[in-house]
Amino acid sequence: MYKILRFSLIIFELLPCFGFGQWKETFDKENLLEWSGDTSNFIINNLHQLNLQAPSAGKSFISRPYQNQGNLITWEFFVNLQFAPSSSNLVRIYFLMDQSQPLFNSTYFIEIGETGNLDKWKFFLKNNSNTILLGSGTIGKLSNDPAICRFKINKATDTTWHVETDYSGGSNFNFEQLILDTFSVQISNALFGLECNYTETRKDKFIFDDILIYHSGIDTSAPEIISANAISENKVLIQFNEPIDLLSSLLVSNYTVPTIGNPDSIIFLNGSNSMYELTFSKFFVSNQMYLLEYHNIQDLKGNSNFNIKTIPFNFEKIENPINGDLLINEFLADPSPSIGLPEVEFIELINTTNKKLKLQGLSVSDGGSSKAQFSNNIINPNEIIICCPIKDTSSYKLFGSVIGLNNFPSLNNSGDYIILKNSNDEILDEIYYSDSWYETSAQKEGGYSLELTNTLQTCKGQFVWRPSSSLIGGTPGMPNSYTTHVIDSTGPILIDAIPLSEWEIKLKFNEVLDINSATNPLNYNIFPSRSVASIDLISFTKNEVVILLDEPLINSVSYTITLKNILDCIGNKMITINTLIELPSIPELNDLLWNEILFNPKSGGSDYVEIYNNSNKLLSLEQLYISNPAWQNNWIKINNDKLIYPHTYLALTSNKKNTIESYPNSDSSLILESTLPVLDDDKGTLVLAYFNKTSFKLMDSFSYEKTWHNPLLTLTEGISLEKINPSFVSDKAQNWQSASKQIDYGSPGLKNSQFIDSFLNDKQKLYQILNSTVSPNQDGFQDVLSIQFNLDLAGYKINAEIYNLSGFLVKTLSQDLIGTHDIINWYGEDNKNKPVFSGNYILNLILIQPNGSKKHFRENIKVDNN
Known part of the structure; x- marks a missing residue:
């Protein structure tokens, strides 16, 4: 019984082969004896699939013969490319070829792999040296990784092929394309071939299975419409699965769309009478589903569908984009x-x-x-x-x-x-x-x-x-990392009003403006009266306007500009405001002084410098330049026309946002982004100058060193140096102090945390101490003991020392010549730069005049480390 059953199964499997001379290959064997070519580059994997396993990049080809039965032959095969195909990694399936050398043969083949992301299968005929594209599949269907498809190709007549596909790899085939073949190359002794072209990384990523070739039988089926597509508001393109009798296909009464009616006209679009265009008098509604009914359509063999059949189609209007779409x-x-x-x-x-x-x-x-x-x-x-x-x-x-x-x-x-x-x-x-x-x-x-x-x-x-805040730096093809749909309902706010010259005034707002309201002269009034010639909206930023005057502004005169009815770009109106402007003066030496510097920022941070307007004049940054000649001997322009008001501060940094985040005790409106010279972590020089048409005029300069920091600080990264008084000389170490911990070690745009007023109230005394207590904890309060001198003669030498109450020397502060208005600082450290204990100490001062006479002073000092 077992032998009879086994023999029956074998006969059943071989029926297609014996009856039609065709074959089925499911790779159940462990070898490829029936195949020829580069068989050593292929294996049969554990899933019983044919798997490329090449040693290196290149091309591999194998083939197997079968007996071609002419028309009504069907080919089925499964392809699994475990990558996104490309022109460098592609496959050709030669399902009908006449010899085992693809370069010289006549063959029909499917190709998968091309440049770009529009990958699709392509149906080619190669007749000796001529390769002709006969048709192709749906764009993009094979652009994925992996690219999978099961094909079913049927040769219906000498001139027509049907291609069905299942892109999931299953057997639920959908008709995809009718291929017209006017060349009709006849091949009798046929081969089935596979050609893989691959790079090094894809040499084992080609998989094939379930190759089946069989005779389809005699055609007794009525024709069917396999696709119907609305190509305009009143036209439908239909495709039959085979060539149609012309007389029956052009009868408008054989087609109808309920609610629309019969077509007004029909034209056929190809030589095989399988594709037609139906034109209706009524228009379709966008995104509405319709049914096309048809009957009495006859194919060339006389098969006809007497009963009504239907096929759905949907009209989707494809529009040209307008602004905002x-x-x-x-x-x-x-x-x-x-x-x-x-x-x-x-x-x-x-x-x-x-x-x-x-x-x-x-x-x-x-x-x-x-x-x-x-x-x-x-x-x-x-x-x-x-x-x-x-x-x-x-x-x-x-x-x-x-x-x-x-x-x-x-x-x-x-x-x-x-x-x-x-x-x-x-x-x-x-x-x-x-x-x-x-x-x-x-x-x-x-x-x-x-x-x-x-x-x-x-x-x-x-x-x-x-x-983008995405971990990979962006979100291409996906929703953005941060989105909001909140609509602004607040009018624009004026940020700055700057006279660019006596004829021009620039106004800067916090958002993009409506061009009509922003350039309307009636929305601006200037007092004392100055008529407006024109107003331009700066095209790139669209949040700045330049007012051109009919008559010039006058030096030392303050003008009031009234702004009203100005809208932002979505229509919000600003409140009516008044703002003052005045022509800036030309700065002189010491009008603008260095006041703070961060030259050793934390990792990922940015340097910054701060300027102080030491005058009673309104000054502009327009022609200001910075240089660090110790690093590179060139001038860097402060590319900003912002005004700096009397006795105010302005910080410059290469990254404003970073500086604001690192130093929250700052004034963001007084921090500007600008290119800075290289500031070395150890030492450097900063020069500030004004360019007066032909030459540079020095404003201020100093050479800093990292030793200027408080000696009790073990780490100075991220800590700025602040001048203890903006008006003091910049090029003296004693006039600088490390910024306080209480303000996060930096105060860009604000008064310095280590600010000391000029405390020489008694002009008759040779020196003065602001307070006699030092609390060296970097909290910005009494961090340093400062001794300010007001000597009656030049050329004094000083011997300044700190002793404990036992008479032991704790710290030598200075044993050098001293300037008449110098400052000596003590930070509460000993001669080994270690903090001293809390308690009472003695400041011993000896002033030696040029003639050798001495003046001796002692002061009680208190150290409070708490």
Whole structure:
């Protein structure tokens, strides 16, 4: 009984082979004896699948013969590419070929693998030296990793092929394409072949299985419509599964759409009479499902469908985007060094509507003559797409939908213009970005994208953009790392009013302005009266206006500007305000002085310097320059026209946000971003000068050293040096002190934590001590004992020492010549720079005159370490 059953199963399996001369290959054996070619480069894996296992990069080809039965033959096979296919890693399945050398044979084959993210199968005929593309599959269906498909190919007639697919790898086939073949190359003694082209990393990633070739039988089936697509508001394109009798196919009464009616006209679109265009008098409604009914359609063999059949179709109107529909949502201008993203620039677009939008004819550029143009692409409602150079498309496949573009703009790291236009050259969206939009120096160095935070307020420019907080530096193809849909309801606020010259006034606001209200002269009034000639909105930032006057401003006269009815870009009105302006004066020596410096910031932090206006004049930064001649002998312009008011401070840093976060006890409105010279951690020189048309005029200079810090500090990283009084001479160590711990070791834009007033009230005394207690705990209160001198003669030598009550020397403060108005500081340390104990001490001062006479003083000093 067992033998009979086993024999029956064998006969059943071999019936296709014996009856039709065809075969089935499921790779159940452990060898490839029936195959020829590079068989040593393939194995049968544990799942009984054919698996490429090549030793190195290259090409491998194997084939197996079978007997071709002419028409009505069906080929089935399974392909699993464990990677996203490309032009370097592709497969060809030669399902019908006449010899085992693909280079010289006649063959029909399927190819998978191409450049970009539009991978699809392609159906080729190769007749000797001519290779002809006969058809292809759905774009993008084989761009995934892995790329999987089970194919079913049927040769219906000499001139038609049917291709069915299941992209899940199962056997639920869907008709995908009718292939027309007017060449009809006849092949009798046929072979089935597999060709793998691969790089080193893909040499074992090609898998095949379930190859089946069989005779399909005689055609007795009525024709069917296999696809119906609304190609416009009143046209439907239909595709039959075989060539149709022309007479029956062109009868309008054989087709109808309920609620729409019969078509007005029908035209056929190809030589095999299988594709037709139906035109109706009524229009379809977008996003509504319809049924096309058809009957009495006859194929060329006389098979007819007398009963009504139906096929659904849906009309989706594809619209051209208008302003606000399609937005620049994210971009990566500086991809190196990468923290997780590909080192390739990208621009991300988002469809903010519930409409399908047509991209054909759109372009993206950096404002130059070269534009990257979109081809026949569509973006779905609320879809996000990534745009990048066409050669780098594969880099972003894993992140989402990608469109590779020729002439993709090269985005400048420091700042650039990105503009999206329609086919009529009208602007759909635009941004002008700067690297100042980044929040940290690390982000500024590269690897981080900039993201749009509010799609409802794109007119806000830089105020709705921020660097990505994603761990990999960006979110291409995905929702941005931070988004909000809060709509601003507050009017613009004036930040600065600056006379650029006697003829021009610049006003800076906190947000992007409405161009019409911002440039309306009626919204500005100046007193004493100055008529306005014109007003320009600065195009890139759009939050600054320049007022051009008909008559000049006068020096030393204060003017009041009244602003009213000015709107931001979404229509919020500012309250009416008055602001004062005055022409700045030209600074003189010692008008502007150095007041604070951070030259050794914490890791990831930024240097900063602080300037103090030591005069009673209004001064401008416009022509100010900084230099560190100890490092590099060149001048760096402070690129800012901000005014500095009498007896106020202004800090300069290369990264404003970082400085504000590191030093919260600061005034952010008095901290400006500017290029700074290199400030060495050990020592350096800072020079401040004003350029007066032809030459530099010195304002202040000093040479700092790290030894100027409080000697009791073991670490000085992240601690600024503050001048104890802005008006004191900058180039003396005793006039500087480490910033207090109480204000987080820095006070940019504010009065210094270690400020000491000029305390010489008694002009007759040769010296004075502000207080006789020193509390050396860096809390900003009595951290240092300061002795200020007011000597009657030049040339004094000083011997200043600290003793304990037992008479032992604790600290030698100075044994040098001393200036008439010098300061000597004691920080509560001994001669080994160790803190002394709390208690009472004696300050011993000996002043030696140039003629040798001496003056001896003693003071009681208290140290409080608590």
